[in-house]
Amino acid sequence: MGLEPFSADDPIFSHESVLRDTYTPDDLVERDRELQEYQNALKPVIKGEDPKNIFLYGQTGVGKSIATEMILDRLDQDQQQYDYLDIKSLNILCKGLNSSYQVSVKLVNEFRPPGEKIPPTGYSPDAVLEMLWTHLTELDATHVLIVLDEIDSIGGNDDILYQLPRANSNGNVPPEETKIGVIGISNDFTFRDNLDARVKDSLAEEEIHFPPYDAPQLENILRQRAKKAFEDDVLSNDVIPLTAAFSGQESGSARQALKLLYKAGDLARSRDETTVVEDHVREAEPLVEAGKVEDELASLPTQSHLTLHAVLRLSEEDELPVKSNVIYQQYQQAAEAIDADVKTDRTIRDRLSQLSLKGFLDVDERNKGSQGGSYYLYDLDIREDVVRDILEDDDRMAPLYGSETRTLGSF
Incomplete structure (x- = not known):
């Protein structure tokens, strides 16, 4: 049997990218409390004052990174009406960076053009920190918010988590030049508990917990995405409740729930069926669960x-x-x-x-x-x-x- 022609016809999906990890929704459903806490924690920044250092924690797929992206985008928009503000943000994914030194090098290179980046080895930790302080001091900004996502990758080598939040108070970066705030994001509850006391005091001035979603919350999230992702009337009535129930019992992760719904739709499409039904969800569940284990291992x-x-x-x-x-x-x-x-x-x-x-x-x-x-x-x-x-x-x-x-x- 030879290849069949590619066709844009799709009886199941209208915009399937809405169900993927790379999609950022316009609204973060079921996270009103967390978003309000987040905005309150950043209130000093919009007033031109010293930012608080914020620590977000919760398992994967519960909205921490999306909330951060949405909050910082809104902050960037709203600062435009205040002449005294120039807020910049820097987002560093710490996955694969297992020491403070590696994070420091990554931060320094964020400020440098391609031909002037420093190598991952060859400098003393103090020398790299001095480069970082110089870049932050010379930056034309009133505030810099540094997001360290998946900071649990750093492990026990966490000196940077002490140094950065105290960059102003320790005199490394004069606050009259640039006010520094750190937003740490962790998927690992035990990482937070095992932080050195001085690091915890510096980093976690404001803590925001993102708990797992329950089944009704996941159902609301899935319905919001499904309206854009699927063609009209292709989901049978039991598909979204069953998907939410599976994911609520297993992980409480919106990411996993969306993957399960996407896989169920993909199974229906691969068989040239025009309706996604409960059996597709049940068949997709072990496939997605196997993929979840591999994703967790890889991360x-x-x-x-x-x-x-x-x-x-x-x-x-x-x-x-x-x-x-x-x-x-x-x-x-x-x-x-x-x-x-x-x-x-x-x-x-x-x-x-x-x-x-x-x-x-x-x-x-x-x-x-x-x-x-x-x-x-x-x-x-x-x-x-x-x-x-x-x-x-x-x-x-x-x-x-x-x-x-x-x-x-x-x-």
Whole structure:
């Protein structure tokens, strides 16, 4: 059977891009409280005063990044009526940046043209910070709001999260030149709890929690998007309630709910059907769930990938379940092999706990009997091939799976 002609005819979707991650809605449904808190926290900026440092937290897919984009766009529009304001914002995605040094380099390069960017190594941390302070001081702006999205990628190396929020008060950037505000966004609840006390005090002057959506909220979000995404009358009445119910029970993520609705519609289209029904949603659900696991794995920071790599190697050698100290030995070798920072065993135990909370690892508490106390045994709770495929696709982790690296120790 040969190829069929491409056709723009589509009985299911009118604007399917409305269901994708890249789409920004005009309104953020079911987030009125969070948006009001967010605007209140930025109120000093529009008055020309020192900005508060804001910390947003909540799982993926609950509106944190979209809310930030919408709020800053509105702030940019509204500042035009005030002659005394020139507010600029800088958005840095910290995914893949696992140290304060890397974040500092990224920030410096945001101010530099292509031919003058600094390399990721070769400077002392203090020298990079001095470059950053110079750029911020010389910037022609009254305020700079620096958004650090997915700041949990930085892990324990969080000095930049102390330095940036205090750039004015510490005299690094004179406030009469440029007032600095930091907006930190994290998908990891434990990251916030594990922050150094001085960092937490600096970064989280104002905390805004974005909780998971429940099923009725997801239903409202889906109905808003469906009006633009689908042709009229192609969704049967039970499709959106069922999609919202599945996603509300499983994750509370609008992103996952939209993916499920999109996949259900795509299944109907692929079969030349003109109506999306409940069976399409039920068939799409395990497909989307498998994709969710892979997306979650891929989005983990390098230190979590290294921890998973250590568990994977032990699994391949049929040595699981094991204690954390055995995993840590494997982790150390892997981190050194790719020239990554070697974290403490306590930090890696925290990573193991986070991975178990996400459902990637199984943890079993064992008692020491008459000696008292307890210890934990860790095991892989997802298929080896799924983990291996994700880690091999990660540029930072890829050398651990190359032929030149397999000859090293247990690699």
